[in-house]
Amino acid sequence: MSALSIWLLFIAIGLGTFLLRFMFMYLFGKIEMPDWLRRALRFVPAAALAALVFPALTHPTGHLDLSAQNFRLLAGLGGAIVAWKTRNVLLTILVGMALLWILEAAF
Amino acid sequence: MNKDFFGGVRGSLPILIGVIPFAMITGVGAVSVGLTFVETMGMSVIIFAGASQLVVYQLMGAGSPWLIMVLTAWVINLRFTMYSATLAPYFQKLSTWQKAVLAYMLSDQAFGVSLSHFMMANKEVNHRWYYFGSAFTIWVAWQISAAIGALLGALVPASWGFDFAFPLSFMALMFAALRDRPTVVAALAGGIIAVLAKGLPYNTGLVLATFLGIAAGYFAESLKPNQAVTQ
Numbered sequence: 001m002s003a004l005s006i007w008l009l010f011i012a013i014g015l016g017t018f019l020l021r022f023m024f025m026y027l028f029g030k031i032e033m034p035d036w037l038r039r040a041l042r043f044v045p046a047a048a049l050a051a052l053v054f055p056a057l058t059h060p061t062g063h064l065d066l067s068a069q070n071f072r073l074l075a076g077l078g079g080a081i082v083a084w085k086t087r088n089v090l091l092t093i094l095v096g097m098a099l100l101w102i103l104e105a106a107f
Numbered sequence: 108m109n110k111d112f113f114g115g116v117r118g119s120l121p122i123l124i125g126v127i128p129f130a131m132i133t134g135v136g137a138v139s140v141g142l143t144f145v146e147t148m149g150m151s152v153i154i155f156a157g158a159s160q161l162v163v164y165q166l167m168g169a170g171s172p173w174l175i176m177v178l179t180a181w182v183i184n185l186r187f188t189m190y191s192a193t194l195a196p197y198f199q200k201l202s203t204w205q206k207a208v209l210a211y212m213l214s215d216q217a218f219g220v221s222l223s224h225f226m227m228a229n230k231e232v233n234h235r236w237y238y239f240g241s242a243f244t245i246w247v248a249w250q251i252s253a254a255i256g257a258l259l260g261a262l263v264p265a266s267w268g269f270d271f272a273f274p275l276s277f278m279a280l281m282f283a284a285l286r287d288r289p290t291v292v293a294a295l296a297g298g299i300i301a302v303l304a305k306g307l308p309y310n311t312g313l314v315l316a317t318f319l320g321i322a323a324g325y326f327a328e329s330l331k332p333n334q335a336v337t338q
Contacts, residue, residue, distance in 0.1 A: 001173075003146075005173060006142070006146060007149070008173075009163070009173060009176060009177065010149060010150045010153045011153060012177045013153075013159065013176075013177055013180040013181065014153035014154045014155075016181045016184070017154055017159065017180070017181070017184045017187065018207075018211055020181070020184050020185060020187045020188050020191070021188075021190075021191050021210040021211065021213040022191065022206065022207055022210035022211075024188055024191040024192035024195050025191050025194065025195045025198055025206045025209070025210050026203065026206060026210075027195075028192075028196065028198075028199055029199065033188070033189075036325075037188075038189060038192070039325060040321055040325050041185060041186060041189045042189070042324070043289070043290060043293035043320065043323075043325060044183075044186050044317070044321060045186055045280065045281070045284035046284040046285055046290040046293040046294040046320070046324065047293040047317045047318075047319075047321045047323075048183050048297065048317040048320070049183075049277045049278075049280050049281035049284060050281055050293075050294035050295070050297040050301070050320060051297040051298060051300070051313050051316040051317045051320060052162060052273075052274065052277045052301070052313065053274050053281055053298060054297075054298030054299065054301050054302050055301045055302050055305045055313075056273070056277075057274060058302050058305075059302070072271060072274075076274065076275070079275045079278055080278055080282075082279075083275075083278040083279040083282040084282050086279075087279055088125075088279060089128065089129050089276050089279040089280065090128040090129075090132070091279075092275050092276065092278055092279040093132065093272045093275045093276055096271065097267075097268075097269075097271060097272060100268065100271055
């Protein structure tokens with residue numbers, strides 16, 4: 001990516017994100033957030049993050065790989081246990097990365 | 108400046124234990140995908156939304172198109188509309204530019220700290236100052252930590268495979284978002300559809316899977332009409 005397209009990327013994401021943060025503060029008293037939208041938004045983090053996590057583990061090199069040779073899948077499952085028990089970002093990264101390095105070094 | 112501003116500052120200090128490492132991870136991640144220090148900090152100030160920044164790094168590493176990166180980051184940040192709508196009544200009397208400043212600084216943590224304080228406080232609280240103290244503290248801690256992360260990131264060799272840290276960080280955030288059965292349904296549907304749709308062009312499967320995951324969660328919740336829908 002060129003430096004220009006990188007800065008345009010930041011500005012596009014930043015402007016859109018600002019509008020998402022600002023919109024309903026600005027519109028308060030004029031337009032209420034519809035109930036169905038409020039209910040749907042509750043599911044955004046779970047759905048979006050899962051959609052990022054699952055393929056990163058099953059398609060480590062761009063192709064589906066569910067074998068025991070897929071170390072990212074194995075290390076990711078180990079990380080998932082830590083994530084589930086602690087919900088701690090740093091700890092999940094440390095354990096997951098350590099598992100990946102150990103698997104790569106041992107096999 | 109008043110006591111409620113410093114109340115917000117104090118109320119946010121405990122949560123910095125989570126904010127600081129997360130911000131440092133975004134700094135390390137930015138450098139690991141080839142961004143310069145200035146680009147990293149520019150992004151951190153312009154976007155100021157960690158999960159969406161990490162998503163951009165993962166997609167950059169995969170060579171995704173520009174538009175998909177923008178769309179995916181916006182989708183991740185849709186949750187801010189919910190926070191904004193919830194806080195809006197407290198900021199009703201402010202001018203537009205004051206609302207704009209408070210909105211720019213909105214973060215998951217500032218929302219959580221402020222709202223729980225507003226709900227619990229039995230005395231009269233100056234909401235805007237408390238929130239501003241909280242959001243400002245988190246913003247400053249975030250930017251300093253991101254800068255430290257970007258400097259440290261230059262020391263991380265590419266052979267460490269730091270790109271794997273992105274899905275791992277999403278995993279921790281995902282489990283934190285699993286509150287009840289419908290959110291688990293949303294995550295499972297979003298994740299499985301994303302795997303099945305991986306072959307779609309331009310990584311569009313990601314956005315598609317997210318929307319279908321949201322629909323699945325919404326539908327799962329609708330199946331239980333007696334369950335109270337609360338935040």
